[in-house]
Amino acid sequence: MARAIWKGAISFGLVHIPVALVSATASKGVDFDWLDKRSMDPVGYKRINKVTGEEMDKEDIVKGVQYEKGRYVVLSEEEIRSAHPVSTQTIEIFSFVASDQIPLQNIDTPYFLAPDKRGEKVYALLRETLIRSQKVALAQVVLHTRQYLAAVMPLDDALVLVKLRWPAEVRELAVLELGDAVKKAELSKRELDMAQRLVDDMSGDWQPADYVDQFEEKIMALVDKKARDGKIEDVETGDPEDARQTADVIDLTELLKRSLGGKPATKAAKDKAPAKAAAPRKRATKAAPAAKPATRRAKKAS
CATH class of the missing domain: 2.40.290.10 (Ku70; Chain: A; Domain 2)
Structure with missing residues (x-):
């Protein structure tokens, strides 16, 4: 079971x-993940203040229910749990x-x-x-x-x-505002007989194996083909905490550069610099071995 x-x-x-x-x-269904096209790194979501545009810490976020337009009642986690x-x-x-x-x-x-x-x-x-x-x-x-x-x-x-x-x-059918053209439609016997004949001609048994999501089938067939052709990108997924720390270092480096005003490196720094920058690591392989058929990302609900 x-x-x-x-x-x-x-x-x-x-x-x-x-x-x-x-x-x-x-x-x-097909599960599309967000990737940075420049580096093939995963793209996540941020908590953004919609007014200032600033990223927020989780600790600074509270939950509120709109009571009137533009006016909210804030509820604590304890109050929510008690309900x-x-x-x-x-x-x-x-x-x-x-x-x-x-x-x-x-x-x-x-x-x-x-x-x-x-x-x-x-x-x-x-x-x-x-x-x-x-x-x-x-x-x-x-x-x-x-x-x-x-x-x-x-x-x-x-x-x-x-x-x-x-x-x-659940809404009532009244939201459709059906008029007399629908409610009191005048249908002739000939029209009803022809419609009934069409239904009879198209009638059959329930065949669940015949009903498939064609969009999913086409997308997964395309994924399988591109995988077999070696068109696969390597995506590194690390600890979110590590990613956050790395982002902080990059942001700090950028701030330091701006603080220095783009001053040229000193002679000592130039002497210590490597003679040649390391070649960037390739993300995509041109002739990868045949890949196994891609599996659907959506699993059966447990």
């Missing part, structure tokens, strides 16, 4: 079902509803639920009860300090937990 990302129990009434939560999805819900490691079922009563726009992320610690029989009991009653269980659960609304529902022999968006996060 895939690694569980959370362990706890489903609880409703006096029933207690030990379960493990396993991600039912995997984040896919987090208490994690009980429990999926607390509080109601059972028909699955078709949950609006499509409220559905968020699915997870598999696996029985844990000899909870197989009571796990199967809940699954069969949901199937026979044609209901899903509404529940609340705390994951990573955040409380979620969720639905527990049967899927073949298993149970799944689907995170739901809170109703306050």
Whole structure:
């Protein structure tokens, strides 16, 4: 079984079902990293004051919530922590509803639920009860300090937990402002019959292996080809602390140069200077051996 990302129990009434939560999805896509084209060094992010443009230390940053335009209420880390819900490691079922009563726009992320610690029989009991009653269980659960609304529902022999968006996060269809041209459209029988015939002609079975992200496929094919042709850049990734210290040295050197006003080096300094500067290290190889096919950067979510 895939690694569980959370362990706890489903609880409703006096029933207690030990379960493990396993991600039912995997984040896919091409992961583009930022590189300095001059040196092929990794490019990171900085904390910048948007007014002064100055880089800030982490210690000088606080968290605020905009109360009115341009006016913020600052909250301390202790105040924020105190607002987090208490994690009980429990999926607390509080109601059972028909699955078709949950609006499509409220559905968020699915997870598999696996029985844990000899909870197989009571796990199967809940699954069969949901199937026979044609209901899903509404529940609340705390994951990573955040409380979620969720639905527990049967899927073949298993149970799944689907995170739901809170109703306050979902907009009403009224935002579309659909007019009578849509609501009361006059459609002839001929038009409806032709549309139905087209749907029938294009109908088929769900074939997940046929549905791929063509952009990702093309990008990774290009990466594989360029790698086989030896077009690979060596990117050094060091300790962020070391990189920061190096940057400080470079900045200090630049400041010293400016302080000296670009004065020429003394004779003694010239005598000590090496006769020839070392050739810069090459970053790219022209005839590298055939590289292994590039692997996708996006891993399956654990």
